[in-house]
Amino acid sequence: MAMVSLIRRQMKNHPALIPLFIFIGGGATMSALYLARLALRNPDVSWDRKNNPEPWNKLGPTDQYKFFAVNTDYSKLKKNEPRTSTETCPSLSWQLDVEGRWTLPSGM
Amino acid sequence: MATPLQLGFQDAASPVMEELVHFHDHALMVVYLISSFVLYIIITLVMMKLTNKHAHDSQEIEIVWTVLPAIILIVVALPSLRILYLMDEINNPHLTVKAIGHQWYWSYEYTDYKDLSFDSYMTPTQDLTPGQFRLLEVDHRMVVPTESPIRVLITADDVIHSWTVPSMGVKMDAVPGRLNQTTFIPSRPGVYYGQCSEICGANHSFMPIVIEAVPLKHFEDWSTSMLEFT
Numbered sequence: 001m002a003m004v005s006l007i008r009r010q011m012k013n014h015p016a017l018i019p020l021f022i023f024i025g026g027g028a029t030m031s032a033l034y035l036a037r038l039a040l041r042n043p044d045v046s047w048d049r050k051n052n053p054e055p056w057n058k059l060g061p062t063d064q065y066k067f068f069a070v071n072t073d074y075s076k077l078k079k080n081e082p083r084t085s086t087e088t089c090p091s092l093s094w095q096l097d098v099e100g101r102w103t104l105p106s107g108m
Numbered sequence: 109m110a111t112p113l114q115l116g117f118q119d120a121a122s123p124v125m126e127e128l129v130h131f132h133d134h135a136l137m138v139v140y141l142i143s144s145f146v147l148y149i150i151i152t153l154v155m156m157k158l159t160n161k162h163a164h165d166s167q168e169i170e171i172v173w174t175v176l177p178a179i180i181l182i183v184v185a186l187p188s189l190r191i192l193y194l195m196d197e198i199n200n201p202h203l204t205v206k207a208i209g210h211q212w213y214w215s216y217e218y219t220d221y222k223d224l225s226f227d228s229y230m231t232p233t234q235d236l237t238p239g240q241f242r243l244l245e246v247d248h249r250m251v252v253p254t255e256s257p258i259r260v261l262i263t264a265d266d267v268i269h270s271w272t273v274p275s276m277g278v279k280m281d282a283v284p285g286r287l288n289q290t291t292f293i294p295s296r297p298g299v300y301y302g303q304c305s306e307i308c309g310a311n312h313s314f315m316p317i318v319i320e321a322v323p324l325k326h327f328e329d330w331s332t333s334m335l336e337f338t
Contacts, residue, residue, distance in 0.1 A: 014165075014167065014170075015167055015171075016167040016168070016170030016171045016174070017170075018171075019171055019174045019175050019178070020174050023174065023175075023178045066193060066196065067193070068189065068190070068193045069193070069197070070190055070193050070194040070197065071194060071197055072197045072198060094221050094328075104332075
């Protein structure tokens, strides 16, 4: 409590300290919030070893785990499907045969 | 590749590197502004005839030199964090190549369709042909198709190496027992050089990386010819 009254007295005598408190306080708050986000939302962190030992195995294709998405539209992402068309892996000569194996057309 | 007396980055060959170059220009401009301002203040202080022996404090200037640096830092940090997250995004690679570091060469494995793997040794200086680059050329280049996201899985066989191609904006440590992943998109055809970036023994400076980016048709011709060769 003595600290708070000291700070208040200093701010009255030196108002230039106010922006300093704002930026330092804001920076500390943002760091603490990000650390809390990492602790609670990061799938690499396991809090409950009995009921949820490996949360990284429960990743869904549309979940956003990173704080900020620049170019990726997470609602459009799909789980890794087996390759069934050349759209996922463009190739001029390799083709999928009847059983779904990649082969070169005969003669190549 | 790097050139003698070079001061800046190599020309960007991937979208990520272009972003990094633009960010570097932005941050460097901030640095130039601050440095020239400080230099001006110092010169003025030294050459000036006025002196004030009774100035104790000033609330106004304290506010200015708290708020202004905070704003400058935010102006630098926001683009920086944007690029950091951009570099980590998933981009559905069209091709996966494994790069394995050995003492003292790289080996590449293209196992998406068939087993294609080869070693990449530096060309010794006495075996160079005119026009080739000393300590940068290799006997077998890593060929990739242009305008396709390429995933590279990097590891090492013995000691820690580091797989680097500066013009693509890529650097990733090759750690034995660990698999690191990085992706890049070659924007244009060309030959791009890099050198091992983690001290790994006597020939650490003599195990370069060469990427040859070619259009998809040429890449498929090359991979077919390499399959026949190996």
